[in-house]
Amino acid sequence: MADKQATIFVLDLANSMGKVDIANEFNKSDLDFALEYVFDKIGTKIIGARKTDFVGVIGVSTPETDNVMANELDYAHISTLLPLKQVLLPDFRMLQQRLLPSKPGNEGDLVSALLIALFLIEQHCQKLKYIKQITLLSNCEYATNFLEMDQIVKRIADLEVSVVIMTLGDEITSDVKRDNLQKLSDFAAKAREYGAQIECVSYAREVLIEMDIPTVRTIRPTASFRGLLSIGDPFEELYQDGLIQIPVERYACIKLAKAPNTTAYKSDTNSQIGRKIVYKVELDSDEDPNGDGKIEIEVEKDKLTKGFRYGNTVIPFDNDELELLRFPTRPGIDIIGFVALAGVKPWILMSETAYIVASSKSEEAQIALSSFIRAMREQGLAAIARYVSKVDNPPVMVLLFPDPEILDTERDILLEVEVPFAEDVRSYKFPSLSLIKTTHGKILTQHHHLPTTDMVANMRAFVNAMDISSLTESGLPSDQPNNGREFAAPGQLFDPINAAINRAIIQRGLNPDSSIDNVISVEPGKEYSLAPLLRQTRPPKKLVDLASDLADHLVDSLNVQKVSKYATNKRKFRQAGIEELQSSARTDKHDLKMLLNSGNKRLKLDRIDQAKELDQADKIDLDTFDLKSEIRRWGQRSLSSDPDTLDKVFDRAAAHIEQLLDQIDSPPLPEHESAVHDQLRIELQALQGQSKELDEESWWNSFYIRLSDRLQMSGSLGISVLDKIKKDLQIPD
Structure with missing residues (x-):
């Protein structure tokens, strides 16, 4: 169960809050900014749907007076718009209708509203453990009574309430506002003397940017397993004397946070719908109304039998037989053996992560597990274990190792990560990037498919220039060690899909007819509206600009070329x-x-x-390729040390094939077709043979496919020549 929370928003609704300053670049009033903040926080709480998260809203400077101290003059024009409760969508929309600027002359006292908020929290929370917070939003444009400041601060400290006073408006437009801001500053300073938590902040760009950062849901730790960690063989009675068992608990460390799912409902009644599964079987019948000899018959669920597919046949198994196939297990974490932690490959860590801690009810277990973990840390070991969560659940192989970030003075913790079985591993083989082994067993270390020294050097320089492990606030590499921060660190990025869906739900809940086109960028073109959750999915612009010259050198050395839209072999x-x-x-x-x-x-x-x-x-x-340039480029790469062969084979082949293709484009004659075919066959046979000698058959296959495309596009003569070449070169269709 998560911690209980009680949050009250005290919102100034004075007439001055609704005025739009001409110099305001956002064209919004102070009340608009305040409502953005309040609705964002309340909407997030509705998404969380926690029954222990209570929210209240108090309006100051309202036309009416509706509060627990309404009989006293100091508490006039203050209304409790929403008492402390779990806020729901109807409350959300009610606040939208009532949080409007008041008429002049209805100003209420902000300090009195703060006292009402403290009273509501005291009445609701009583002596129970709550996280209590009051957020007051105002532009402080009218006089406020700051008398009895010491008693108010002392009461805030006694109730253990965190108070945030958020002032709106960039400029000090009057002496009244200047005096109020000074008194608020003194108010916060005096709070430190009593140990109270009072913070005064200015509602500025930083607050707007903070609103774009999704709120991470706080989850109270709940044990997913309580049982024994066994060191030894718990199944062999002969080894029971050497068996060590420690009571432990298992908690989630990293667990996938799924985005909200949609729910099907009937739109006109706004009611959810149920589902009913119907099973049907298709049988042969002479009475089929459709005339295809098939008829469908509905089957009851209790008449179905389970089975496994074996080829094209289903092998049936009844429920009793399936129970016999269930692997009998007992819950526990049984250590099989130990391996060197340095030798563990990162790619085998394939699952969510969990904490393994000693039972909180046993001091002996805490001492035993602490000794075990420290011994593993000193020896640099990790444990391979068999984990079963419940009786007869399938066993899972896990890796246990000490948390490297936990200091010796803190509680010792084991991290648990699932490791694969043999059936889970996909053993794919990929070509080496350092050498090539030909079909004849020859090892090549220099080849046009292998990176050169220049390519490797340029790539290394570019990778180093794009290092994001230590950046300054401007997005450039830090000159001094430990003076920057890691950009886009794992665990600090937000899921943009999850955040966008939650934001769209809040926006549509508040305004049912509104568009959700701007759920990511609130106002395109404004600096503050560039959502941080998207900024951290792209490299910093200044870092990219700094590495642009190195990227150009890398592109040149790798001979990167733009591929046209239809440049494909298909x-x-x-x-x-x-x-x-x-x-x-x-x-x-x-x-x-x-x-x-x-x-x-x-x-x-x-x-x-x-x-x-x-x-x-x-x-x-056609956007295709230059045959002559392509053949010569390949020959230069493959035979750079043999210029005689290059001149004799590749230059001649390139020139002749280009001439022959030009002839194919001309009006054909019967004798012309035969001559063209014979000459083209000779040249292609020479190229095919040379490619086999150089172990370049992949180039030949690619070349032939593009050449056949070229011939097919040349009309009937080209197609006729292509058919004959296929037979001569023994190329399958």
Whole structure:
């Protein structure tokens, strides 16, 4: 059970609170700012739905007087708008209707309202343990009675109430406000003498930014397991003398916080709906009204039988047999053995984390577990254990190790993380980034698929420049050690999806007809509205600017090139690109050349069957690749030490293939087709053989796919030549 809380908001509703200052860049009144803060805090409490979280609201300078001390003149124009209770959505909307600026002359006393709030807290909480807080919001534009300040501070200290006085308005516009602010400052200073918690803050940009930070729900620790931690074999009677068992408790350390789920309901009645599962079986029948020989029959749930799929067949098992398959276990944490903590691989830590502490009811258990943990810490060991939460629950293998952040003077704690079984591990093999082993067993340390020394150096410099472990407030690396803070540290980031849903619920609850487009950025373009929960999911802009030159060097060394939208080996996407170009050509025939020549588009296609109506002058260039440049670039990478082979094979092949493809684009003749095929076959066979010798078959496969796309786009002659080449080179479809 979480700690009980009692929070009262004392809100100034004077006429001056509703005025909008011309110099205010946000075009909002002080009351608008105050309501933003109050509704944000109350809405968060409604989302939490805790029955032990009580909220009250007191309005100052209201037209009427409605409070427990209404008979006394000093408490006029003060109303208890919401008594301390669990706030619900109807209360939320009621406050929206009543929290409005009052007319001039209805000013109430802020200190008197504070005394009423203290009385309500005292009456509600009595002597019970509560977290008590009063938040007072006002622009302090009218006179306030600060007499008997010592008695008020002493009462705040006795009740153990935390008081936050939030002043609104950036400028001091009158002597009255200046005098009130000075008295409030003295009020807070005197509180320190009595040990009272009174804080005066100014409602500024920092408060607005703080409102964008989601509130993390505080959860009272609840033990998920209470049992024995066994060191030894608890199942073998022969070893019972050497068995050590320590009573322990298990608490959640890291647990997934899920976003709120939607609930189906009938909109016109606003009532939730239930679900009913209907089971049906399909049988063969001659009486089927649909004429397909099948009929569906509804089956009762108690007539269903469970089973396991075995190939295409379901093997049935009744409930008694399934009970026999259940693994018999008993609850407990049984240590199997110990391993070196330094040798534990991070990738095996696959689950939520839990704390293991000694039982709070046994001093002997605390001493025993403390000794065990300190021995593990001194030896640098971790324990492999078998954890069962309840009787006959499936066993789980866990890793237990001391918390490295707990000092020796604090309570000793074990951390528990689930580790995988053999069936959970996916043993994928990935190519090495330091060497390549050919099919003939040759080891290559220099290859165009391997990073060069220059690439590694540039990448190392870029990674070091993007280090976010120690940054200053401006987002730049700290010059001095321990002078910065870690940016986006694990455990300090907020889930943007969860936060956005909660904010949308609050906004729609307060304004049912409002749009939720601005749940992330309150006012785009304003500095304060850049939500911190999104800022920490991106690197700091100043750090990115600082590393931009290194990023450019890295891009150059890695030869990074932009991939066009349809640059893919899958022909269905290539066809989509062609159709898009045809559509563009039909839409604006005269601007086609300018559109296609804006990039690096060398390969031309003269005829497209679906666009015969286009003028011959408007030939369509495809965003594909330059054959000659591609072949020569590959040859230079693979044969940089053999220029003779480069000249004889690759230069000749590149030039001849380019000429042959140009001929294919020309009007074909029967004898022309045969000649083109023979010459193209010779060149491609030479390239295919050379790629096999150099263990570059992957390049050849990619090259051939793009070449076949090129031939298919060249009309009937290109398709005919491609069919013959497939047979000659023995390439499957």
